[in-house]
Amino acid sequence: MAILAPFEDYVAKFEEATERLLALTPTVESVDDLLTEEDEAEFVQAFRELIRVKNVLDCFTEFDFSALPMDEQTFADFRSKYLDLYDKVRSEKAKEKVSILDDLDFEVELISRDKINVSYIINLLREMQGKRPEDQAKTRKTIMDVLDTEAQLRSKKELIERFISEHFANLPASADVGEEFDNYWEAQRIQAIKALSQDEGLEASGLDKLLEQYQFTGKTPIRDDVIGILEKRPSLRERRSVADRVIEKIQIFVETFIEGVD
Numbered sequence: 001m002a003i004l005a006p007f008e009d010y011v012a013k014f015e016e017a018t019e020r021l022l023a024l025t026p027t028v029e030s031v032d033d034l035l036t037e038e039d040e041a042e043f044v045q046a047f048r049e050l051i052r053v054k055n056v057l058d059c060f061t062e063f064d065f066s067a068l069p070m071d072e073q074t075f076a077d078f079r080s081k082y083l084d085l086y087d088k089v090r091s092e093k094a095k096e097k098v099s100i101l102d103d104l105d106f107e108v109e110l111i112s113r114d115k116i117n118v119s120y121i122i123n124l125l126r127e128m129q130g131k132r133p134e135d136q137a138k139t140r141k142t143i144m145d146v147l148d149t150e151a152q153l154r155s156k157k158e159l160i161e162r163f164i165s166e167h168f169a170n171l172p173a174s175a176d177v178g179e180e181f182d183n184y185w186e187a188q189r190i191q192a193i194k195a196l197s198q199d200e201g202l203e204a205s206g207l208d209k210l211l212e213q214y215q216f217t218g219k220t221p222i223r224d225d226v227i228g229i230l231e232k233r234p235s236l237r238e239r240r241s242v243a244d245r246v247i248e249k250i251q252i253f254v255e256t257f258i259e260g261v262d
């Protein structure tokens with residue numbers, strides 16, 4: 001069993017990590033002003049270290065942000081910027097753009113909280129039903145903040161926001177929010193599968209089977225599996241890049257529609 005160092009030692013480590021982070025990005029807004037990918041990579045490494053130390057501090061009963069040189073809201077705001085960069089890298093990989101950030105492990109599993117998932121959001125929406133407009137606005141802000149800062153909800157953010165603005169606002173107070181959301185989510189899932197199949201020229205039945213296997217085993221499909229469901233086989237020179245692009249899109253689909261939903 002690993003023995004933790006004294007609480008004060010980790011507070012000191014957090015202070016050191018904070019100093020490194022703020023030397024590069026004095027404010028949350030300054031993250032947007034980083035000019036080069038090298039600077040962005042340095043920010044990722046600096047904030048990642050802050051996350052690691054913060055997660056250890058969470059193990060101590062005496063932990064409170066008041067003991068740290070950074071308040072909880074600022075930490076959450078930096079975390080949102082960190083996840084913005086993660087989203088940017090994922091998007092560019094899917095478009096086959098090369099970046100030095102590709103080699104960095106964002107360790108987003110360090111950020112995810114087990115109980116913060118789609119069901120949590122649905123419960124917040126249930127709380128909004130029948131409330132006064134000003135109270136609804138407060139709950140909606142809470143939802144938006146969660147979508148910005150929770151790693152496993154980032155891929156779902158746009159779809160959830162659309163549900164709230166286009167569907168939830170028009171529901172009667174007696175409506176079952178969970179059922180309405182499930183119907184919406186299933187329709188979006190089917191639409192996303194169809195788009196993936198058409199965009200990449202994938203056999204629909206083969207893609208369904210590949211997604212089932214991925215969901216059941218938790219193992220990312222291998223290149224040969226992807227090549228096997230392409231309607232038109234790519235040249236030997238293109239096989240790797242095509243397969244990797246499709247695998248990246250499949251991973252994004254699973255993260256969006258399957259992981260963190262229940």
